[in-house]
Amino acid sequence: MSDVVMAEIRKDYLYHLMLKGERADGRAFDEYREISLETGLIRKADGSALVRLGKTTVMVGVKIQPGEPFSDTPNKGVIITNAELVPLASPNFEPGPPNEVGIELARVVDRGVRESGAIDLESLCITPGEKVWIVFIDVHILDDCGNLMDASSLGAIAALMTATVPAAQYALGEDYPLPVKDVPVATTAVEFGDSVIFDPDTDEESVADTKLTVITTADGSICGMQKSRPGFISQDQIYRIVDIACERAKEIREKFLEV
Amino acid sequence: MSDVVMAEIRKDYLYHLMLKGERADGRAFDEYREISLETGLIRKADGSALVRLGKTTVMVGVKIQPGEPFSDTPNKGVIITNAELVPLASPNFEPGPPNEVGIELARVVDRGVRESGAIDLESLCITPGEKVWIVFIDVHILDDCGNLMDASSLGAIAALMTATVPAAQYALGEDYPLPVKDVPVATTAVEFGDSVIFDPDTDEESVADTKLTVITTADGSICGMQKSRPGFISQDQIYRIVDIACERAKEIREKFLEV
Amino acid sequence: MSDVVMAEIRKDYLYHLMLKGERADGRAFDEYREISLETGLIRKADGSALVRLGKTTVMVGVKIQPGEPFSDTPNKGVIITNAELVPLASPNFEPGPPNEVGIELARVVDRGVRESGAIDLESLCITPGEKVWIVFIDVHILDDCGNLMDASSLGAIAALMTATVPAAQYALGEDYPLPVKDVPVATTAVEFGDSVIFDPDTDEESVADTKLTVITTADGSICGMQKSRPGFISQDQIYRIVDIACERAKEIREKFLEV
């Protein structure tokens, strides 16, 4: 019962702050926590990125290996995205295969990369119908202090943009940088009464009514959306979030991905 | 405890009815509930049948795809039968891989099809040792009001009899009807004291001492039997059940399978 | 609580015996229980051994089948070792895939065979990069009365030494005895205060501070060690155990493996 009581108290506190236009850590409603991004730390991966979004910490590793194409796309490479919510990262995570939260996270990250066309899958064909490059995007959550979606998506695209196709190792020519054609960036807001708060931390996530992730491309198109958590959202709020999401994504893209 | 008490009361009630030669729904001891059978409802399957046995509802889908033969039967097609007791169908079913009840059901359905020689496996060979047709029989239980064995078996043979080998789709010639050479029909009775009751509903199943399924072929041979549930059965009762089973199977075969 | 109390009482009892230089069954500290070894009992296996170490009973079966090599060792055969701690063998074993105790057991048995070079993996290559002999060593525990490590290791090497490569069955020439080039023997001691006790039974294992398995080869080298159970061990004790382990292993090798 005490957890329930505590949650109510915390919700009240955050709610009253919000009525005054404030957040517990002093940020503006549409302000992100400090972002840091380091790439190439994992020499054994073909691409890697360590993202910090405030204290949220995510490592993304990319491995590129030859394998078989899917039978219905014989001349296309394959992207496989996985997210591990290892119990090191939060008292709420348990060992075992990904649960629905981890699966949703991986699939939304995958959606951004796939739907934006960031990776030209046809360029990853080695021998049509037989051998293609498989790009494994492995998201490894290290510290969950909220907004895993944005941190993971940013890590994924940053790892891909700095990845090398290890062709030499498989006697398939010289190594070359993985060609990346677009730069999808995910931006997440939670809704809380009438307010919309970007880059929520764990507390804000836990008391929010609902959450919306918007993934935008370099040209300002939308290439992915996902509402998560039960709760209502109106069309107006969706449009409001999309507008701010595009702006924030643009800033992140320019500052961290140099696009 | 109350479940146990209720079970005892229900058992008593059904037992006393039976002493008077009656069943709760007024049927004779060897009488089936109303049977309805519709085939071809699932356009995406290569064969399908929706069976209703009273309120018991089972959908069987057949998919036929090329694949590898077993190494010890290189020139024979493969039959794979699976039964899903999805939790939609009964408060007693739980999500997850098939438990022993689901496995037994699938294996008894499979036994009828296989042992009767209904499918000529050698005719399903495409390239010996390399490629054969795999016939997947998927039994999907939708509403468990008793006697899943008979409903599932009937659905399986009906779906097979109306199935098409999708050769064109795999550039293996023209589509053709799956050749079916025999028509196995399963008939199930439960034993209850000295009485034998056919086509039991869930209540009757739950209080029965034991249960016997007999599968017969078009020529009146027996091609499969399975006693299930703990309990005793005498040789005499077996013969009695086999005799009636043959009759009922013949009626079902003639009425619903037009053989 | 009573289990804890019983364990304390048993520990006390065994501890006081030990202070007097005694064990519950009268053995000397470095004395093994009676060993019996029968090979070839399982005609369907390519090699088999039934080991009894006191009442501890282990059956090891070896199966040799053609299969694919690992990609990084294309011209070497493959050894796969598995241990099943089936619930028949102990009230402490549960059905299901091997837990960490079973995995550790299999890996230590495997280590002895592999690191001693007992099996010349290169001689098991059939077609480099394509087909090699796979040697499955399956350890099946039947009665756990302590010291599974030594019983299982002894069973494994005995089964291998009497195994036949079933070449004829796969049209790969005539059958021939599996060439075995060394005879690793595992020797296990538990530590109990300052004392070191070899071939512990279940009671001794359950109260021991820690346990050390030493695997030695025919020439007296050490090819594997594994400390298990939490607890401390000093360098001196390690050396003492290694010395006795070499002696005991030599005796076992001479008496049971005729080397």
Added chain:
Amino acid sequence: MIGMDEKLSFFKDGLRLDGRLPDELRPIKVEVGVLARADGSCYMEMGDNKVIAAVYGPREVHPRHLQEVTRAIVRYRYNMASFSVEERKRPGPDRRSYEVSKVSREALEPVILTSYFPRSVVDVFVEVLQADAGTRTAGINAASVALADAGIPMRSLISSCAAGKVDGEIVLDPMKLEDNFGEADVPIAMTPGGEITLLQMDGRLSKEELQRALELAKAGCQQIYEIQRKVLVDRYSHMDDAGSCDEAVAEEEI
């Protein structure tokens, strides 16, 4: 969204390949109370999609540690029959069905009055018997009716459908062919009052296109709501044949 591999035209004389207008739903068929064992159930066809939903509960939670002391939990299991798709699907849940189950549960949970039933569970099971793009929305529609049929107290029904982009045009309720070769897909779910409870999107859309898609999908949901409402009214105005084992008594076609 695979992108168009060969040049297919998806419109002819302003009509889609199956003869629909861009803002037209596929034919819908609904039956309520189709299962004897479930507390509530609904069979629904939306075009070639055939789904069946069952509701059990409120009932005891197993395992117990999932219990919530102040409200009922809601579970939702979306499952595709092996034979429901072109290539046989391995039985059991895959990653896609876990995600669909999650968002579908979150689409329905906001209207269920869970606080009426502390420590219990409402189980929603959806089986897809045939799939042709739009199974998650069909499942939510059927589940919403099945919840009502089970007598679970709800703020309102939930209605669901998708809009898509095909050949540069925004269309309502894309079928499989349009979905496979289309440029975007936007499934939503909402209350009759227009509060959105499910929103996903993949593909590529401008803000204006997104707006158009949401408007179309919203109009679609409103039509579906009318059908859902009518089948339930019909059902409960014929309740003389009540009882836990009555089969399909109400059927509505569009």
Added chain:
Amino acid sequence: MIGMDEKLSFFKDGLRLDGRLPDELRPIKVEVGVLARADGSCYMEMGDNKVIAAVYGPREVHPRHLQEVTRAIVRYRYNMASFSVEERKRPGPDRRSYEVSKVSREALEPVILTSYFPRSVVDVFVEVLQADAGTRTAGINAASVALADAGIPMRSLISSCAAGKVDGEIVLDPMKLEDNFGEADVPIAMTPGGEITLLQMDGRLSKEELQRALELAKAGCQQIYEIQRKVLVDRYSHMDDAGSCDEAVAEEEI
């Protein structure tokens, strides 16, 4: 029942390939009390089948929700060792072993006086060390003796064997070769009084053949019962060497 792929003759001068008469069992070897840790145990060979059964219990049920308030539950786990068959079997249960476990449990449960031990479990574990057709019946025979060895109160023993049809003839206790190429297999289990607790059949039989098969199998069960009874009597008439860790003290060969 694969059907005969090549013309093999299964009889020569009225005898079977292993020299048996059509109504003759394979040699049987039984040892009781072979395991120290189990509460009861039995090793049995029937021809080339080698099985070992252990019984634990009555003991506490884990997980608790499986408990029955009025009786003990019975669990039965039939398991084949990886090396027990021609081609190595992957460790762990497969679909066949789940079915065999179920019907074997149902074959023994009717004679176990489960009401003596409410809320507890009797666990029966059978390991097949070598398989040659008839492992389920060998397992049930061994398990029945192991239950008695464990002191579990039973109405009677259970004895089990199969009849088959080979080359058109009904034979008792088919071995692997006869089973692979035979036309039918009918395993049964029964009490000494002739009450049948297991009955399965596959292949193809007329009613008359079924009757002949049941008669043969029944006669086989009666012979097995005598062996089971004798080994138990021998065991308990030598009980001076009692104790939980005593090994095989009684052995009976036919």
Added chain:
Amino acid sequence: MIGMDEKLSFFKDGLRLDGRLPDELRPIKVEVGVLARADGSCYMEMGDNKVIAAVYGPREVHPRHLQEVTRAIVRYRYNMASFSVEERKRPGPDRRSYEVSKVSREALEPVILTSYFPRSVVDVFVEVLQADAGTRTAGINAASVALADAGIPMRSLISSCAAGKVDGEIVLDPMKLEDNFGEADVPIAMTPGGEITLLQMDGRLSKEELQRALELAKAGCQQIYEIQRKVLVDRYSHMDDAGSCDEAVAEEEI
């Protein structure tokens, strides 16, 4: 220990391929308190190994039946990230990681004062972000510091490293290349007082070589202990910036 496939020389002018002396550790980097959510944490690099350890607890045990009434249980989960090795590893535990987790837990458990916290659990999680031979020892070193950082009462720290045999010579702390082509590997863990809590060995060693390997590894552990101690002292002498979410405040390089 694969054995040397081609003739590689592992020494040049008495130095190893990476320039180290035979008895020299790889460079070590440690940061303590690097994670906000964990009760204690430590990031460690040993050469090219990069590992991170987190400690949660003492906390309630789930599932409850694992509880011990007189002490805390310790759980240890060693896990390799998919991208940490040359060929992508499937996510989730494999047989090797189960064994490593077991021996690592047993290496730490003897120094944890578990009797202070009956019925609870201390969870240790180690994630390997990059592997280059020696991940289990790096993991134990990091875990030991993380336990201290979490305030878990311990008798002492535990330090861990391996010795190996390469080209006939015993060397300290083998890197991947030396491990792959080396002749033996002996990982140990110990208290500062020299009590050994982990000992494994594979390869082939004489008794004298084993002795030399243990001496070398012991000296390595002592150096590591000094680093562990210093980083913790530094950490707790700067505790003005305390709080559950403070990031890496102490860092120590060798």
